Amino acid sequence: MIQSASSAPAAKPILEARGLGKSFVVKRSLFGRPLATVGAVDDVSLSLMPGETLAIVGESGCGKSTLGRLLMRLIEPSSGEVFIDGQDVTHASHTAVRAQRRHVQLIFQDPYASLNPRMTIAQTIAEPLMLHDIVPAGQRARRVAELLDMVGLRPEQADRYPHEFSGGQRQRVVIARALASEPKAIICDEAVSALDVSIQAQVLNLLKNLQKRLGIAFVFISHDLGVVKHIADRVAVMYLGKVVEMGTSDEIFAAPRHPYTRALLSAIPVAAPPSHQRSRAARLHGDLPSPLSPPEGCRLHTRCPHTRPDCKSVSMVLEVEAGGHANACAFWRELPAQDAGEIAREPRNPKLEKLFAAFEAMAARPAQTVTEG
Amino acid sequence: MSTPLRTVQADDASASVLDVTNLRVAFEGDTRTVTAVDGVSFSVRKGRTLAIVGESGSGKSVTSLAVMRLLPEHSARISGSVVFDGRELLEESKSGMRSLRGNRLAMIFQEPMTSLNPSYTVGEQINEVILRHRPISKKEATERAIAMLKLVRIPSPETRYHQYPHNLSGGMRQRVMIAMALACDPELLIADEPTTALDVTIQAQVLELMRELQQKTGTAIILITHDLGVVAESCDDVIVMYAGQVVEQCSVEDLFTFPQHPYTVGLLGSLPRLDEKREQLVAITGTVPDMANPPSGCRFQARCPFRVERCAEMPDLIEVTAGHFSRCWRAPMQDLVP
Numbered sequence: 001m002i003q004s005a006s007s008a009p010a011a012k013p014i015l016e017a018r019g020l021g022k023s024f025v026v027k028r029s030l031f032g033r034p035l036a037t038v039g040a041v042d043d044v045s046l047s048l049m050p051g052e053t054l055a056i057v058g059e060s061g062c063g064k065s066t067l068g069r070l071l072m073r074l075i076e077p078s079s080g081e082v083f084i085d086g087q088d089v090t091h092a093s094h095t096a097v098r099a100q101r102r103h104v105q106l107i108f109q110d111p112y113a114s115l116n117p118r119m120t121i122a123q124t125i126a127e128p129l130m131l132h133d134i135v136p137a138g139q140r141a142r143r144v145a146e147l148l149d150m151v152g153l154r155p156e157q158a159d160r161y162p163h164e165f166s167g168g169q170r171q172r173v174v175i176a177r178a179l180a181s182e183p184k185a186i187i188c189d190e191a192v193s194a195l196d197v198s199i200q201a202q203v204l205n206l207l208k209n210l211q212k213r214l215g216i217a218f219v220f221i222s223h224d225l226g227v228v229k230h231i232a233d234r235v236a237v238m239y240l241g242k243v244v245e246m247g248t249s250d251e252i253f254a255a256p257r258h259p260y261t262r263a264l265l266s267a268i269p270v271a272a273p274p275s276h277q278r279s280r281a282a283r284l285h286g287d288l289p290s291p292l293s294p295p296e297g298c299r300l301h302t303r304c305p306h307t308r309p310d311c312k313s314v315s316m317v318l319e320v321e322a323g324g325h326a327n328a329c330a331f332w333r334e335l336p337a338q339d340a341g342e343i344a345r346e347p348r349n350p351k352l353e354k355l356f357a358a359f360e361a362m363a364a365r366p367a368q369t370v371t372e373g
Numbered sequence: 374m375s376t377p378l379r380t381v382q383a384d385d386a387s388a389s390v391l392d393v394t395n396l397r398v399a400f401e402g403d404t405r406t407v408t409a410v411d412g413v414s415f416s417v418r419k420g421r422t423l424a425i426v427g428e429s430g431s432g433k434s435v436t437s438l439a440v441m442r443l444l445p446e447h448s449a450r451i452s453g454s455v456v457f458d459g460r461e462l463l464e465e466s467k468s469g470m471r472s473l474r475g476n477r478l479a480m481i482f483q484e485p486m487t488s489l490n491p492s493y494t495v496g497e498q499i500n501e502v503i504l505r506h507r508p509i510s511k512k513e514a515t516e517r518a519i520a521m522l523k524l525v526r527i528p529s530p531e532t533r534y535h536q537y538p539h540n541l542s543g544g545m546r547q548r549v550m551i552a553m554a555l556a557c558d559p560e561l562l563i564a565d566e567p568t569t570a571l572d573v574t575i576q577a578q579v580l581e582l583m584r585e586l587q588q589k590t591g592t593a594i595i596l597i598t599h600d601l602g603v604v605a606e607s608c609d610d611v612i613v614m615y616a617g618q619v620v621e622q623c624s625v626e627d628l629f630t631f632p633q634h635p636y637t638v639g640l641l642g643s644l645p646r647l648d649e650k651r652e653q654l655v656a657i658t659g660t661v662p663d664m665a666n667p668p669s670g671c672r673f674q675a676r677c678p679f680r681v682e683r684c685a686e687m688p689d690l691i692e693v694t695a696g697h698f699s700r701c702w703r704a705p706m707q708d709l710v711p
Contacts, residue, residue: 059572060543166660196428196599198657201643205653223572230645230654253647267577269602271644273629283581284574286528287542352631354710356642359635360655362678 012086013047014185014217015071015104020044020080022066026292038291040066042241043080045318048185053211053218055232055249057225057264061288063241064221068189071219072106073097085184102132105178109190111170115162121148121173122158128180147176152206168199175206185217192227204231225268229253237261240291240299243318247325257325257332259304260284282306298330306335389416390561390593391440396453398432398439405665409435411617412453417561420587422594424604424625427614428640430661433597436614437563440595441480442470457561476506479554483566485546489538495522495549496534499556506557521552525582544575551583558590565597580607601644605629613637616662616672619690623697633699633706635677671701679703 021043027036041063048054056064069075073082073089081090084100092100108114115124125144129135135143145155151172162170171191178186188207192200208231210216222228228235229249236246237260245258256262263284282305289295295302301311308331320326329335398410410432417423425433438444439451442462455462457478462470474480482488490498499518504511515534522530525548538546547567554562564583568576584607587594596608604611604625611628613621613636621634632638642655659676662668668675674684683702690700703709 059574168660197601198428198639198643199660201645201654201656202658204645205656208653224645225573226645226647229647263574265647267573268647269576269580269600269606270647271601271605271629271641273626274605275626276629283577285578287544287575288572349630351707351710355631355638355706356655358710359638359642359678360653363639363655363658365678 011049013049013083014085015048015219016083017044017046017067017071018081018083020067020070020082021078022063022070022075023078036292039241039294040291041070041077044238044243045080046236046243046246048217048219050184050217051211051215052233053220053231055220055222055228055235056238057222057228057235058238059223059264059288061240061291062238064223064238065189067238068106068187068219068221072101072104072187074106099132102128102134102181103184105181105183105186107171107174107178107186107188107191109193111167111174111194112162114174115170117162120159120161121153121165121176124162124173125158125177125180128177132181134181143180147180150179150210151176152202166199168195168202171195171203172206175203175210179210179214179216183216185219187219187221189221190223191220193222193224200227207231225253225265237264240289240294242299242316242328243326244300244316244328245326246318247327251325257327257335258329259306259332259335260300263305298328300329306331389418390457391595392416392454392456393436393440394454394456396436396439396455397451398435398444399450400448401450402448407664408667409617409664410439411667413612413614413617413619414453415612415619415622417593417595419560419593420591421610422587422596422608424608424611425595425597425614426599426601426604426611428599428661430616430664431614432617433614434565437480437565437595437597441474441478441563443480472506475502475554475559476557477560478563479557479559479561480563480565481547481550481554481567483569485543485550485570486538488550489546491538494535494537495541499549499553502553502556517556518552521556522549524555524586525549525552527552544571544579547571547575547579548582551579551586555586555590555592559592561593561595563595563597566599567596568603569598569600576603583607601629601640613640616667617664618672618700619698620673620700621698622690627694627697631706633693633697633704634673634701635679635703635706636673638706639676679709 020041022041023037023039025034025037029035044067046054056067058064070077070082077090081088085103087100089097089100122144125147126140129140129143144158148155148158153169153172165173192203195203204227211218220228220231232249234247235249235252236243237258238244239260245252245261252261256265284303284305286303289302297312297314298316301307304311314330316328318326318328394414396410396413399406399408413436415423425436427433440455444451451463496518499521500514503514503517519530519534522533527533527545527548541549568579571579580603598604608625611623611625612619613634615636621632621637628637632641639655639657643657645654657676662672662675670685670687674680681702688700688702690698693699693704
């Protein structure tokens with residue numbers, strides 16, 4: 001178990017995974033005997049402390065969404081244990097899990113698919129209030145108005161249907177619904193990936209403000225490292241079902257240790273003038289191996305630029321340091337040191353920074369209400 | 374209305390491959406007409422990459438489909454001029470277009486799975502393009518197809534040639550699309566969000582491949598993207614589109630050094646950055662206007678923090694500094710900072 005160094009030792013994690021694993025059967029024999037399985041998540045241990053944001057990053061197929069669903073206990077793990085608010089829910093009954101879900105909510109990527117088109121947004125947001133019996137029937141309308149206000153929508157919009165809203169607004173509705181049950185943690189699965197950058201920034205700012213005001217913890221599942229850097233306190237990097245590196249956001253972004261983290265960081269295209277582009281760290285070569293038969297030894301060895309013969313035989317264990325930083329590369333100390341140019345640096349001219357500041361200051365001037373659409 | 378532009382510099386000998394002037398695309402519905410592209414002009418030169426960047430609904434994809442004449446004729450009204458190699462594409466016959474497409478004009482789309490036919494092997498699909506446009510035997514076409522697969526660095530191309538799209542990974546499928554697009558040595562390649570569906574490590578590989586191939590073949594590329602990072606790393610020139618219009622046009626270097634339109638400033642500011650942690654991102658408030666009845670005057674005014682009374686009038690695309698155009702009354706932006 002890894003805890004963030006900053007949190008008080010007395011604090012109890014809201015979500016905790018111990019040795020969590022999930023494998024799916026992809027092929028069965030005529031009589032239902034499993035013939036092939038895919039290990040989507042393999043031996044993952046992590047914990048989420050109150051009020052912090054833990055990001056889970058990785059490419060498609062790394063198991064980050066499956067991990068999110070396991071943490072919510074939407075699916076039952078094949079191995080390991082899940083604790084929600086200190087309670088073991090690994091094999092808890094449906095009703096027991098449902099009661100616990102009040103404390104952990106989920107936001108999905110596609111706000112179009114996660115709202116019922118036949119319900120007004122007031123009905124949608126009131127549903128968790130009703131299900132968990134949080135607010136008596138008479139006061140629900142007021143609470144819905146409060147929630148809408150909290151996510152930057154106008155209470156007058158409560159009687160509209162989802163199709164009347166833009167993507168960004170819909171994601172705000174989804175956030176309001178998640179907030180309705182007064183959760184201690186929200187799992188955001190690619191919550192801003194479908195949005196345009198300018199709208200994405202609005203929603204990210206909203207999530208950050210809500211966290212500050214309400215002390216909600218986030219598990220932020222994303223493939224976008226820029227977004228993760230902006231929002232996360234701690235980051236877990238996954239590859240083929242395994243956590244390969246975990247640490248504070250500052251550590252991961254300033255001094256990544258695992259070759260996969262390094263490659264991932266250097267692959268992000270940087271919006272800087274071409275004359276200021278950094279030199280590239282070594283790239284990963286080839287494609288993701290089939291998760292049906294992950295490579296022996298270190299799972300990255302087939303693509304790693306620093307691979308050596310021993311990598312095929314080492315067992316991939318997460319080496320946890322006292323400070324909480326964990327890293328699964330057995331040879332990271334022997335890797336070539338990263339020169340400063342490899343770590344993303346985007347020197348910007350001071351005049352441009354002033355222009356951003358002016359844009360921000362002027363944008364903040366009129367009333368802060370969101371008038372979309 | 375927009376001023377026709379030529380960003381060609383005097384010292385550049387290479388001629389432009391494609392000239393688009395005052396392109397306008399309107400979709401007529403039963404009750405309303407949406408002007409998706411409103412007076413767009415640009416040119417693409419040999420061996421250069423032009424980025425068209427904008428958010429969803431800005432008209433960037435419609436622009437490229439109009440250039441390729443791929444829009445439905447019964448609903449899209451297209452005007453303006455698209456000149457490719459001295460020919461007016463908007464007046465070209467259907468068969469004329471068919472012999473250009475895939476041959477001298479090629480296109481790659483975002484989703485490689487839906488652009489490939491699942492019931493033919495990738496080899497057959499590349500062959501089809503070559504045989505359609507080149508008077509060569511099937512055997513020679515096969516050799517060429519395998520050579521193309523090798524060129525886009527698909528491992529064991531002879532085996533892959535006989536495989537179906539579902540046997541390939543997403544990155545590999547996009548490489549097949551690139552191989553198919555480049556099979557007839559096109560002069561112009563339009564890539565519409567070619568790497569958006571791919572993971573970052575694969576995206577980096579594909580972009581690098583496109584750059585290398587361009588250096589070899591001198592193909593002009595129009596890269597349509599919403600990702601400013603991709604623009605910065607793989608393009609030479611850029612046009613920024615907002616609500617159907619070009620709002621800024623310049624070299625990539627100029628755009629990222631100092632943008633001259635408030636929309637671009639907002640876009641750059643709203644990108645979460647890797648080298649700094651700020652409490653709040655610079656967000657652009659509001660959303661894009663309804664294109665069925667766009668606001669009169671500047672289309673960004675409702676969301677623009679720098680708006681003034683004059684913004685009720687539509688500004689022209691004016692040259693702010695050499696080769697750097699902006700559609701804003703308040704440009705140059707230098708004057709807005711202390």
